[in-house]
Amino acid sequence: MTARPARVPSTDRRQQIIRAAMxxxxxxxxxxxxxxxxxxxxxMNEAILFRHFPHKDDLYWAVIEAKCRRPRGPRELRQTLKKxxxxxxxxxxxxxxxxxxxxxxxxxxxxxxxxxxxxxxxTHRFFRSYIAQYYDILAEYIREQIRQGKFRRVEPRLxxxxxxxMVSHHYQVQELFGGKRYQKFDMRGACETMADIWLEGVRAxxxxxxxxxxxxxxxxx
Numbered sequence: 328m329t330a331r332p333a334r335v336p337s338t339d340r341r342q343q344i345i346r347a348a349m350x351x352x353x354x355x356x357x358x359x360x361x362x363x364x365x366x367x368x369x370x371m372n373e374a375i376l377f378r379h380f381p382h383k384d385d386l387y388w389a390v391i392e393a394k395c396r397r398p399r400g401p402r403e404l405r406q407t408l409k410k411x412x413x414x415x416x417x418x419x420x421x422x423x424x425x426x427x428x429x430x431x432x433x434x435x436x437x438x439x440x441x442x443x444x445x446x447x448x449x450t451h452r453f454f455r456s457y458i459a460q461y462y463d464i465l466a467e468y469i470r471e472q473i474r475q476g477k478f479r480r481v482e483p484r485l486x487x488x489x490x491x492x493m494v495s496h497h498y499q500v501q502e503l504f505g506g507k508r509y510q511k512f513d514m515r516g517a518c519e520t521m522a523d524i525w526l527e528g529v530r531a532x533x534x535x536x537x538x539x540x541x542x543x544x545x546x547x548x
Contacts, residue, residue: 341379343369349390353434356441357387388449391442394435395457401464408468414477415522417468422494422518429498436498462487469529478529486529493521 347368351360366373380386404421411417430443442450465487472478475494497517500506 332375335492337379340371340375344371344379345385345389347392348386349393349434351439352387352390353438357383357445362386379511384449388452390438391449391457394432394438395453401460404461408464414472415519415526416492418522418525419460419515419518421465421490422521423514425491425494426514426518429502433502436495436503440499440503462491465490472529476531479531481529488523490525493525494518497521503546 344365348360351364354360362373362376365386366376369376376386380389395492403424407420407424408417411420439453442453460540462484466483469478469481469483470485473480473483497512501512
């Protein structure tokens with residue numbers, strides 16, 4: 328008598344589905360990936376997949392959550408800013424953390440880019456739930472530096488966004504666009520350079536038009 332295959336626990340099956348969907352969404356995007364492909368990748372039929380995720384959107388959000396789930400992330404960012412001896416030390420540490428995490432998990436950045444380019448409805452939920460809080464935390468730090476007279480008057484949230492954008496774009500050029508094939512950069516050195524460039528733009532006394540932003544202040548999400 329042939330033995331029945333061992334029953335896979337529901338939680339393990341769910342994680343199996345998420346892992347398979349993660350790879351396909353990062354490679355082909357939401358629109359380019361079908362639930363049938365995901366089911367095939369996990370060697371199950373679609374009926375079982377839909378028991379765990381009734382809609383494709385439910386599975387997509389589970390994948391995004393799995394990629395972003397970092398319970399101590401915001402708290403770690405605050406601690407980094409609080410403990411750093413100088414703004415430069417803080418910014419270098421933040422940049423290194425971002426680049427290191429992206430290097431350890433390349434599919435995450437691809438997944439987020441697909442989400443934005445496809446303008447999926449969950450993109451806005453993802454931004455509000457996981458990205459905006461990091462901008463807010465750095466913006467809070469920038470405001471304090473402005474109050475202390477160390478930074479010139481700039482729009483804090485926009486300045487925070489600019490710093491994160493520098494780091495993100497560096498990663499994209501090197502890893503996604505193939506820049507590292509032509510020129511490699513030491514991670515620490517790259518982070519120090521980006522921090523220095525950003526700081527040169529916000530240090531007090533650097534602007535000939537202090538406060539100009541207040542006349543035409545950018546609105547940030």
